[in-house]
Amino acid sequence: MNHNRSKSKGNISLLVIAGLVTSTIAGAYFYLDRQADAHVNASMASLVDEAQSQGLTLSYSAADASPLSQVVEITDFIITGHEQEPDIQLGNVVIKGFSWQDLNNNQNQLPLEMSVDITKGQLHLKQSMIETNTDIQTLVRILGDTIPFSTQISYQIQPIQKQLHLSLTQELEDHLIFDGKVTLGNMNWLMEMDSQQTHMPAQAMAEAMNSTLKGLSINYTNMGLIEKIRADISLQTGKTTEQLTEESIAQMKQLQATSAQHWGPIFTPLIDEMIKFSAAPKQLTLNITPVQPLTGQDFMMAFIGGEAGLIKLLEDAQIRLTAN
Numbered sequence: 001m002n003h004n005r006s007k008s009k010g011n012i013s014l015l016v017i018a019g020l021v022t023s024t025i026a027g028a029y030f031y032l033d034r035q036a037d038a039h040v041n042a043s044m045a046s047l048v049d050e051a052q053s054q055g056l057t058l059s060y061s062a063a064d065a066s067p068l069s070q071v072v073e074i075t076d077f078i079i080t081g082h083e084q085e086p087d088i089q090l091g092n093v094v095i096k097g098f099s100w101q102d103l104n105n106n107q108n109q110l111p112l113e114m115s116v117d118i119t120k121g122q123l124h125l126k127q128s129m130i131e132t133n134t135d136i137q138t139l140v141r142i143l144g145d146t147i148p149f150s151t152q153i154s155y156q157i158q159p160i161q162k163q164l165h166l167s168l169t170q171e172l173e174d175h176l177i178f179d180g181k182v183t184l185g186n187m188n189w190l191m192e193m194d195s196q197q198t199h200m201p202a203q204a205m206a207e208a209m210n211s212t213l214k215g216l217s218i219n220y221t222n223m224g225l226i227e228k229i230r231a232d233i234s235l236q237t238g239k240t241t242e243q244l245t246e247e248s249i250a251q252m253k254q255l256q257a258t259s260a261q262h263w264g265p266i267f268t269p270l271i272d273e274m275i276k277f278s279a280a281p282k283q284l285t286l287n288i289t290p291v292q293p294l295t296g297q298d299f300m301m302a303f304i305g306g307e308a309g310l311i312k313l314l315e316d317a318q319i320r321l322t323a324n
Helices: 002-053 100-104 127-132 134-143 202-208 225-237 241-279 296-304 306-317
Strands: 057-059 062-066 071-080 087-096 113-124 146-158 163-172 176-185 212-222 283-288 319-323
Touching: 002 057, 002 062, 002 071, 127 134, 134 225, 212 225, 225 241, 241 283, 241 306, 241 319, 296 306
Parallel strands: none
Antiparallel strands: 057 071, 062 071, 071 087, 087 113, 113 146, 146 163, 163 176, 176 212, 212 283, 283 319
16 A cells, blocks of 8 residues: 555656656746847847948848757848849748857857758849849840749858868749859868958968869759740840751850860860750759869969960869750
């Protein structure tokens, strides 16, 4: 009997302890969450004030931070520009990778990983811009005065390898998708940067010149933009889209012959792929995979070395272009 009573008391004690632990964790999270939200809202308020001083208007409906998942989410974020500037509706902005510990301890070092996702974005071109700019008028004929878009940007820092990986994906709805990835080396200067600095110190700038390009990949997916451009040119010139395509291919073949005569076969495979893409514009991918990382000095020598320097850089970079 006493044994059962002791067992019952033990169960009750465990339940009480479990309840206290749960309450404590929930309370701690609630406190952290409120503190994180306070940081985010204070930062947004400062950003709004700064924009106002520049004659811009920023607005948003909510800003929320989750310290456990390290996510900041801003909804209905809108940037209203001057008369000759577009209005940008960023829609839903999700920032991943911030650290609560860094916020709480006022650490200014860059996070090792971070990403920014923008969905339901829109670029609004004002009538005052369209009326006074022929280039914008052409843009509106092709894309319209409201351009839906989404953007994803991310980076990862590898401290041991001293590498930085960057990626960008940009989509213009019903027009195009652009993907870019780059790997940079000798990036230890970036890891020492203060994220609150608005200008790069002279020492860091000098060290940045030692950064290297280890790899680059760019992919363009056509979702109708090329066809819309050709249709607009067709309306302006009276030529059919087939004629415009044939003219484009003929021009590239002429360029190919000229480049082969002056610089040898180095550009021939690249132009071949451009011709394929012009005939059937689907995808175009550029890859740079150098045997040795390219330094700032390599690029400088290419610019001051004339044609020979440029050709050597292209050879060292191992540039590949692939269509469709």
